[in-house]
Amino acid sequence: MVKVQWAPEHYRWPPRSGSAIASQFIGFMLDAYDLTFVTAMTPILAAVLMPPTLSKSVVGYYLTLLGYAFTMIARPVGSAIFGNFADKIGRRDTLMITILGYGIMSAVTAAIPTYAQVGWAAFWVYALIRFILGVFVGGEYAAGHPFAMEYSAPRWRGLVSGIVQGGFSWGVALGGLVVSAFTAVFGVKAMYAYAWRYVFLTGLIPAAVAFIIRYTMPDTPIFQEAKERGQLERIPFFSIFKPPALWTFLQVLVFMTGLFFSSYSMFDFAVGIYTRAGLPEGLASFYYGIMGIFAAIAATLWGFASDFLGRRRALIISAIVSAVLAVPAYYVVYYSAVVRSVPLLILGALLMGWLSQWPWGLVPVYLSERFATQRRGSGVGFGYSSGIFISAWMPLYSIPLYGAFAAIEGTNIWFTAAFWLILAGVVYGIAAAIGPETIGVDLRIVRER
Secondary structure, three states: OOOOOOOHHHHOOOOOHHHHHHHHHHHHHHHHHHHHHHHHOHHHHHHHHOOHHHHOOHHHHHHHHHHHHHHHHOHHHHHHHHHHHHHHOOHHHHHHHHHHHHHHHHHHHHHOOOHHHHOOHHHHHHHHHHHHHHHHHHHHHHHHHHHHHHOOOHHHHHHHHHHHHHHHHHHHHHHHHHHHHHHHHHOHHHHHHHHHHHHHHOOHHHHHHHHHHHHOOOOOHHHHHHHHOOOOOOOHHHHOOOOOHHHHHHHHHHHHHHHHHHHHHHHOOHHHHHHHOOOOHHHHHHHHHHHHHHHHHHHHHHHHHHHHHOHHHHHHHHHHHHHHHHHHHHHHHHHHHHHOOHHHHHHHHHHHHHHHHHHHHHHHHHHHHHOOHHHHHHHHHHHHHHOHHHHOOHHHHHHHHHHHOHHHHOOOOHHHHHHHHHHHHHHHHHHHHHOOOOOOOOOOOOOOO
C-alpha cells in the first residue's frame, strides 16, 4: 500500500461532478461502441467492401480491420488539435465540438457504398470516414479525461478513472450485444445485405445524451482558476515537447504503446478467434459483448485498487500477471469456441476481457496526474494517442506472425493474440516501473512529474 496524507478537502466532490463523470463515461463509451461495430462485424464489412474471394481469407479479414486502424491513426491529429483547444478555450466547449463530430461521422458510416456498387472505391470511402471520425475521437479523450479528473474528489480519482475508462469496455459490451441482437432479429443474410447500416445509426443516441449533459455544464473549477490566474499558454501543444514536459511525454509514449498492444489483443482478435474456431457470428458477437462487460468491471475495480496500491504498483502487477497468463488464457478462448461449452466460453471471455483491459482503468488518472494544468489536455490527449503510432498497424504486423505461428495455432489466430498481450505486459510494465508514483498529486500543478 502507498501511504498518502489525505486531508478532509481531498474527500470533497466539486459541484456537478456526477454530471461531468457521466458525460465522459457516455462519450468514451461511444468510442468503443462504434469501434466494436467494426470488429464485431468484420466478416460482414469484408464482404461489403471487398471482392468475394478476398473477403473470406485471413488477409481480407486483417485488411478490413484496417478500418479500425484508420480510426486509430487519426487520433493523434485530433488529440493535437482538440487537446490544444481544451487548454485554450476550455474542456467543456471542446467536448461539445468533439461529440457532435463523432456522432455524425459514426452515423455517416451507415451510408457508405458497397464493393458491388463502386468497386474498391467503397473501401477507400470507408477508410476516409473512419479517419475523420478518429480525429474527433482523439479530441474526445484529450478534453474529456481531464474534464472528469478535474471534477473528481482527489481521494477517489482512481475510482473515477476506472469508471470513466470502464465506459470504453461497456461500449464494447453494448456494441457486441447490439450486433448480436440485430443479427438475431434480421438474420445473417439481411445483416450482410443491409441491416449492418442500421447498427451504425444507433450511435446517434449516446452522442445526443452526452451533448445535452455537456451543454448544461460549466467548465472545471481547476481550468477556470488557471484561466483567472493567467496561467494559460499561447500554444499549449508545443510545450509538451519542451523539457521537463518532454521527458514525461516520452515515458507516456512507451507506456501507452504497451497498453494499446494489450487492448488490441482483445479488440482485433476476439471475434476472429471465435468465428475461425467455428462459432456462429451471432454467438461470437454475443460473447464478445460478455467479454466487454468483464473488461469494464476489471478496469473499474483496478482503477479503484490504485487508490490504495498506488498507480505505479498497480500497473506493474497487471503487467506481470497478464504476460504470465496470456497463452493459457487465450487458448481457453479458442478451445471454448471449438467445444462450444458455455462455462468455458464465459471463462474465456472473463480471462481475455480482464487481462487485456484491467490496466486501462488507470489511464485517465495516471496521465492527468503526469501533466500540468495549462497543458493537461494536450499532454493527456497526445500522450494517450502516441501509443497508436506503432500499435495501430497490428493487423499488418499480424499477417506474417500468422504464418510464423501456424504450427501452434493452425488456422486460428489465438496464439498471435497471446503474443501481443505478452509483449504488451513487458512494454507498459517497464514504462510504469521507470515512471514516478503519482497518487496524491494536486491537479493544480504547473509543472510535470
